[in-house]
Amino acid sequence: xxxxxxxxxxxxxxxxxxxxxxxxxxxxxxxxxxxxxxxxxxxxxxxxxxxxxxxxxxxxxxxxxxxxxxxxxxxxxxxxxxxxxxxxxxxxxxxxxxxxxxxxxxxxxxxxxxxxxxxxxxxxxxxxxxxxxxxxxxxxxxxxxxxxxxxxxxxxxxxxxxxxxxxxxxxxxxxxxxxxxxxxxxxxxxxxxxxxxxxxxxxxxxxxxxxxxxxxxxxxxxxxxxxxxxxxxxxxxxxxxxxxxxxxxxxxxxxxxxxxxxxxxxxxxxxxxxxxxxxxxxxxxxxxxxxxxxxxxxxxxxxxxxxxxxxxxxxxxxxxxxxxxxxxxxxxxxxxxxxxxxxxxxxxxxxxxxxxxxxxxxxxxxxxxxxxxxxxxxxxxxxxxxxxxxxxxxxxxxxxxxxxxxxxxxxxxxxxxxxxxxxxxxxxxxxxxxxxxxxxx
Amino acid sequence: xxxxxxxxxxxxxxxxxxxxxxxxxxxxxxxxxxxxxxxxxxxxxxxxxxxxxxxxxxxxxxxxxxxxxxxxxxxxxxxxxxxxxxxxxxxxxxxxxxxxxxxxxxxxxxxxxxxxxxxxxxxxxxxxxxxxxxxxxxxxxxxxxxxxxxxxxxxxxxxxxxxxxxxxxxxxxxxxxxxxxxxxxxxxxxxxxxxxxxxxxxxxxxxxxxxxxxxxxxxxxxxxxxxxxxxxxxxxxxxxxxxxxxxxxxxxxxxxxxxxxxxxxxxxxxxxxxxxxxxxxxxxxxxxxxxxxxxxxxxxxxxxxxxxxxxxxxxxxxxxxxxxxxxxxxxxxxxxxxxxxxxxxxxxxxxxxxxxxxxxxxxxxxxxxxxx
Numbered sequence: 001x002x003x004x005x006x007x008x009x010x011x012x013x014x015x016x017x018x019x020x021x022x023x024x025x026x027x028x029x030x031x032x033x034x035x036x037x038x039x040x041x042x043x044x045x046x047x048x049x050x051x052x053x054x055x056x057x058x059x060x061x062x063x064x065x066x067x068x069x070x071x072x073x074x075x076x077x078x079x080x081x082x083x084x085x086x087x088x089x090x091x092x093x094x095x096x097x098x099x100x101x102x103x104x105x106x107x108x109x110x111x112x113x114x115x116x117x118x119x120x121x122x123x124x125x126x127x128x129x130x131x132x133x134x135x136x137x138x139x140x141x142x143x144x145x146x147x148x149x150x151x152x153x154x155x156x157x158x159x160x161x162x163x164x165x166x167x168x169x170x171x172x173x174x175x176x177x178x179x180x181x182x183x184x185x186x187x188x189x190x191x192x193x194x195x196x197x198x199x200x201x202x203x204x205x206x207x208x209x210x211x212x213x214x215x216x217x218x219x220x221x222x223x224x225x226x227x228x229x230x231x232x233x234x235x236x237x238x239x240x241x242x243x244x245x246x247x248x249x250x251x252x253x254x255x256x257x258x259x260x261x262x263x264x265x266x267x268x269x270x271x272x273x274x275x276x277x278x279x280x281x282x283x284x285x286x287x288x289x290x291x292x293x294x295x296x297x298x299x300x301x302x303x304x305x306x307x308x309x310x311x312x313x314x315x316x317x318x319x320x321x322x323x324x325x326x327x328x329x330x331x332x333x334x335x336x337x338x339x340x341x342x343x344x345x346x347x348x349x350x351x352x353x354x355x356x357x358x359x360x361x362x363x364x365x366x367x368x369x370x371x372x373x374x375x376x377x378x379x380x381x382x383x384x385x386x387x388x389x390x391x392x393x394x395x396x397x398x399x400x401x402x403x404x405x406x407x408x409x410x411x412x413x414x415x416x417x418x419x420x421x422x423x424x425x426x427x428x429x430x431x432x433x434x435x436x437x438x439x440x441x
Numbered sequence: 442x443x444x445x446x447x448x449x450x451x452x453x454x455x456x457x458x459x460x461x462x463x464x465x466x467x468x469x470x471x472x473x474x475x476x477x478x479x480x481x482x483x484x485x486x487x488x489x490x491x492x493x494x495x496x497x498x499x500x501x502x503x504x505x506x507x508x509x510x511x512x513x514x515x516x517x518x519x520x521x522x523x524x525x526x527x528x529x530x531x532x533x534x535x536x537x538x539x540x541x542x543x544x545x546x547x548x549x550x551x552x553x554x555x556x557x558x559x560x561x562x563x564x565x566x567x568x569x570x571x572x573x574x575x576x577x578x579x580x581x582x583x584x585x586x587x588x589x590x591x592x593x594x595x596x597x598x599x600x601x602x603x604x605x606x607x608x609x610x611x612x613x614x615x616x617x618x619x620x621x622x623x624x625x626x627x628x629x630x631x632x633x634x635x636x637x638x639x640x641x642x643x644x645x646x647x648x649x650x651x652x653x654x655x656x657x658x659x660x661x662x663x664x665x666x667x668x669x670x671x672x673x674x675x676x677x678x679x680x681x682x683x684x685x686x687x688x689x690x691x692x693x694x695x696x697x698x699x700x701x702x703x704x705x706x707x708x709x710x711x712x713x714x715x716x717x718x719x720x721x722x723x724x725x726x727x728x729x730x731x732x733x734x735x736x737x738x739x740x741x742x743x744x745x746x747x748x749x750x751x752x753x754x755x756x757x758x759x760x761x762x763x764x765x766x767x768x769x770x771x772x773x774x775x776x777x778x779x780x781x782x783x784x785x786x787x788x789x790x791x792x793x794x795x796x797x798x799x800x801x802x803x804x805x806x807x808x809x810x811x812x813x
Contacts, residue, residue, distance in 0.1 A: 048659050050505075060666075061677060066659050068508060069668040069678070070501070071527050077498040081505025081513075084489050085463055086660050089509065106501075109494040243491065247484035254457065254485045255450070255478070257621045259442035292445050292616060301618040302445065305611075310470075310554065329582075329726035331615055332557075332802035 012037040012044060014064050020055060023207070025175035025200020026122055030059055032175075033092070033120065036184035037065070047090045050079040052103070054129045056096040056122040073102030076110045079117040087240040090188060091117040098127050100158050101136030111162035111193050116238040118187040119195040121158060124202035132205030139220050143209040155224065158197045163232035168192020170232035172221075175200035176214055183230070191238050263417070266298040266410035271324040274403050275336035277346030278396050280308060280317045284342070287396035288319035290428065291404070294418035295323045298410035303331040307349070316345040321400075323409055338407055339376065340399045341365040347372070364403050379406065381438045394431035401435025412436050442621045448586040448613040451624070452542055452606065453478035455590030456514050459629045461540070462488030463511035465502040467495055467521065470554040471610040472544040475516035496524035500541070504528060507537050508667050510658040512594065512632070516542035519561050520551060522568055529603055530569035531669040533692060536645065538597035538604075538632070538656075540590070541565075545609040547800050556800035557611040559722050559773035565605045566751045573689070574696045576703055577605040577751040581725035584623040586612065589705075589748060595629040596703060600696055601653050607750060609773070611723045611802060637662045643675045647687040650694040696752060705748035706757040710764070711736075716812060717743035717765040719758075719782060721750060724771045724803050731808035742812060753781045762790040769811045771795040771803050 012034050020026045037047065047065040051057040052075040060067035070078045079091045100107060100121060110117065126144050127133040134144040136156040143150060163170045169190040171183045175198055187194035199217050201207050210216070221228060237245075274291065278284040285306050292302035300323050307318040322331050334353055339361065341347050341354070347369055354363060357376035365372065370380045381402050383390040390398055397419065404415050412432075419428040452475055456464070464479035466472070476492065483490035489506070493499035496517055503513040517525065522543055532539050545561045547553035565577050576596050578589040586608060593604040633655040635644070644665055646654040657665040666676035671688060673679045696703070709732065710717075720728040725746040735742045745761050747754060762768060762782070768790055770779040779794045786792050795811050797803050 044664050045662055046660055048509075058678075064664060066665045067667065067676075068505065069666075069670060070504075071531055071669055074497060074501045074528070077493070077501025078505035078508075080491075080498070081463070081465070081502035081507075081511075082509045082659060083505075084491060084502065085506035085509035085511040089660055105494050106498055109498070240489075243489060244484070247480070247490070249481075249484070252481065252485060254482060255454065257442075257444045257446070257454075257619075257624070259444055259621055262443070289445070289616065292618070296443050296445060296618050301443070303618065304445075304616040306614070307555075327620070328617060330730040330802070330805055331617070332611070332727070332804060334801075 010038070012042070012063050012065060014062060016062055018062060019058060021204045023201060023203035024055070025124060026056060026059065028175045029120065029122060029180065029198055029200065030062065032180040033184055035181040036188065039181065039185055040188060042090055046088065047092070048082055050075045050082070050091060050093045052095055052099050054096045054098055054127065056094055059094045073099045074106065075099060076103055076106040076117070076119065080110055080115050083115055083117050083240045084243070087116070092188065093117055093119040095119065095121055097121060097123040097125060097135045097137040100156060104136065104156070107158070107162055108165050111165045111167035111195070113239040114166055114168050114193045114236045116191050116240060117193060120184070121195065121197050122200060123197055124200045124206055126202055126206045128202045128204055132209065139224065144205070157226060159195065159231050162193070162195050166234065166236060167195055167232055168234050168236055169194035171230050172197040172226065172228045174198065174217060192234070192236060260293055260296040262297055262299050264298040264411045264414040266295070266300055268300065268323060268325045268409065271322055271328070272407070272409050273323070273333060273336045274321045274338045274340065274400065274407070275350070276319045276321070276340045276342065276396055276400060277350045278317050278342035279345040280313050280315055281392060282317060282342060282396045283393050284317040284319050284396040287400045288321045290397060290418045291321045291400050291415065294415040295410050297414040297418060300325060300410060301328050303328045305331055316349045318346065318349055335361065337361055338403050339363045340403050341369050341372065342395055342399055362406070364399065364406060383438065386434055386438060390431070390434060394427060397428055397431040398435035398438065401432040402439035405436050405439035443618050444621055445616050445618055446583060447616050448580070448583050448608055449474035449478060451583045451586035452590045452608070453482055455587040456540070456594070457482050457486055458626060459512070459591040459594035461512050461514050461594065462486060463503060463506040463513040464488070464490040464515065465493050465499040466516050467493050467499050469518045469521050471546055471614050472516045472518050472521070472542065474613065475542055475544070496521040497528065500525045500528040503539055504532055504535070504537050507539060508659055508665070510660065514540040514542065516544065518544050518546045519548045519564065522561060522564060526569050529575070530571060532603040533569065533573050533575065534669055534671070535667050536601035538601050540593045540597055540604055540606065542606045542608065544613045545607065547798070553800050555610060557609055557723065557773060557802055558798065558800070559609060559724065560798070561607065562750060562772070562774060562777040565607060573692045574752060575603050575605060576600065576696065576749070577607050578705065578748055579607045579721045579750050580612065580748070581722055581746055583612070583617050583619050584625065585748070588625045588627055591627045591629055595627065598630050598632055599653065599702065601656065602696065607722065609723050632656055634658055635661065645672070645674045645676060647674060647691040650687070650691045651698040653695050700752050700754070703749050703752060704754035704757065706754050707746040707748065708757060709744040711741045711743050714741040714743040715765060716767045716769065717745060717761050718769050718771065718808055719745045719747065719761065720771040721747040721778065724773060727803050727805050728771055728808055731805040731812070734805060734809060735812060740812065750778065755785060758782060758785050762786050765790065767791040767793060769793045769795060769808065771808055773797055773803060
């Protein structure tokens with residue numbers, strides 16, 4: 001056997017015989033696939049047959065094209081990756097009905113995206129290789145080794161599912177249909193997500209257990225009300241190209257390091273931590289970031305650890321700003337040198353730690369929490385004493401500015417400069433000025 | 442010059458500078474910033490980033506894309522690695538170069554999404570059926586996130602296997618000041634691709650067992666086969682004992698016979714020390730701080746930071762065990778890597794663990810107390 005000696009003209013089969021049971025539909029479908037490839041004169045180097053497991057999963061071995069034989073139910077994910085990386089390849093997935101159950105989400109999402117791969121479902125209503133168990137497409141009432149009393153589940157309408165979710169080309173028929181070759185050709189050339197739901201006979205199990213036949217196959221289609229033929233045909237942009245187009249954002253440049261200029265200096269004898277304890281919406285984290293950038297402007301090293309609930313826009317928001325004169329290896333300390341308590345949410349998260357602080361720490365807070373229990377020195381600042389009302393969103397930065405002014409840990413001018421940058425520069429700068437003024441009162 | 446950044450950003454930059462041009466991932470805290478970062482960066486370098494419908498599809502797309510010539514990376518956290526499990530095995534048997542970032546969070550199960558932990562250390566090593574080796578690197582600082590991501594791409598190409606970068610919530614989400622010249626670029630070898638006509642489409646070779654052949658790529662001038670089943674050198678399914686044995690021996694030998702190309706440790710040895718600290722990842726930062734404090738107080742101590750967790754860098758660890766009476770291992774789990782150290786110590790050296798699984802970091806003080 002040599003899988004590479006066939007020509008592109010006559011056949012895409014290699015000389016290995018099919019391993020399928022007598023009467024199994026797989027052989028017939030694969031012969032149609034071979035005919036379709038011949039008719040399309042597909043380039044074997046540019047064609048990849050992707051399979052997963054089971055009897056249908058063996059199919060790729062009998063073709064002289066490229067092949068990918070992957071895990072149960074996941075063939076569409078591999079096919080998607082291949083197509084995304086090389087949009088010019090022809091990617092054909094062969095899966096059994098088992099794959100439509102375990103890999104159902106992949107089918108839906110590939111259809112929704114309209115990734116340009118063709119999926120041939122070898123649908124014989126049961127798992128043949130593993131012993132005739134029922135699948136997502138087993139007709140109601142049918143007998144399988146796992147539905148000995150008759151299948152109580154409704155069969156999956158594969159075509160309907162992928163069709164209403166955007167597949168570009170959807171066809172249903174049987175392995176006995178003479179136009180199957182033509183339909184495969186249409187699917188492959190549709191430049192869209194294309195699926196052919198091909199009903200066929202499993203002579204090893206399903207035919208035996210259900211006295212099933214070609215006639216029964218056709219009458220089941222009728223009983224279920226499942227239409228046949230080309231069911232959906234939609235011209236949408238093919239995904240592997242559409243993604244490339246949509247992902248480009250004009251003017252965006254690759255994100256390299258963002259250096260921070262050092263225009264000030266500060267000296268620290270030991271690391272110093274300012275912790276801000278406030279509420280979501282108080283821009284606590286962005287205040288801490290401005291503080292970190294200001295510290296770097298002052299020649300220090302800074303780290304910022306945040307803590308907030310998964311709900312993001314409600315509840316507490318904590319930020320620990322650790323400053324040091326050398327690179328920070330450990331940023332996890334729970335003992336702030338200056339604990340800034342802004343709101344009841346913040347207080348709720350730090351109350352017990354505040355109680356444990358000793359007199360070498362300072363708590364900076366608003367009048368509302370002036371009677372907090374703590375061994376730390378408590379200093380109160382009152383935003384209400386300022387001539388203008390301070391918006392809630394500026395409270396974090398205002399308090400940070402007051403803390404920096406109080407502690408002298410780095411020059412307030414560095415904070416002024418860091419605050420003035422960015423889209424909120426004007427209001428941030430105002431908040432910093434208010435905080436500096438407040439600390440001086 | 443310095444900047445304020447975090448591990449996620451450094452990993453994205455490392456991937457871009459390593460030539461990564463395909464990313465697929467699914468949102469999960471604390472790895473999501475890598476997904477969003479790659480979504481922004483990939484189009485700028487002519488690559489593709491996609492948010493898969495789940496973790497299984499994300500790693501599946503990466504494997505497919507690699508076979509079509511891409512240099513791929515994915516990123517998730519412990520619960521996502523659980524879902525990656527089968528495809529990790531497929532990347533092993535199909536010899537697919539792939540970088541997997543595991544930003545660890547506290548487990549098991551959903552655990553603590555924004556909680557520090559190092560609980561996936563043994564999981565990434567044994568996280569798929571069969572028990573075959575992978576490579577796992579563990580950065581302990583933001584600059585190392587950059588460098589070891591590049592190194593992971595290089596090792597993935599060298600050994601045609603999945604390479605993990607094992608980081609954690611703390612390293613990835615804490616913004617830190619970094620000296621910009623601390624980002625060390627490492628060379629990333631180009632993919633060894635099969636030359637036109639080479640081997641008539643046989644994409645694998647098992648002789649000699651540790652040889653790693655060039656990769657055949659879809660779309661080149663020969664049909665290329667890939668299979669997740671036991672296969673011969675042309676990727677046809679086989680049960681022939683000789684071929685199957687050769688395949689499986691190859692998967693082990695190609696890594697284990699070349700450990701010297703993988704081993705990465707940072708040794709800080711004080712010849713006067715009777716005790717050594719050993720750690721990795723975020724905990725190694727605490728260890729370094731503890732070493733500074735101990736030495737400033739006149740206490741001699743050695744330290745070993747393990748950067749290549751798997752395969753275990755045995756020569757360096759054995760050297761440490763032989764030259765010290767006691768080795769203190771710090772990690773945010775119940776002793777997953779300590780068991781490797783104990784195995785190598787063979788009861789001849791005291792091995793002591795410092796462990797936390799309460800969601801807080803091991804502090805420098807924790808190390809100092811173990812040291813006293």
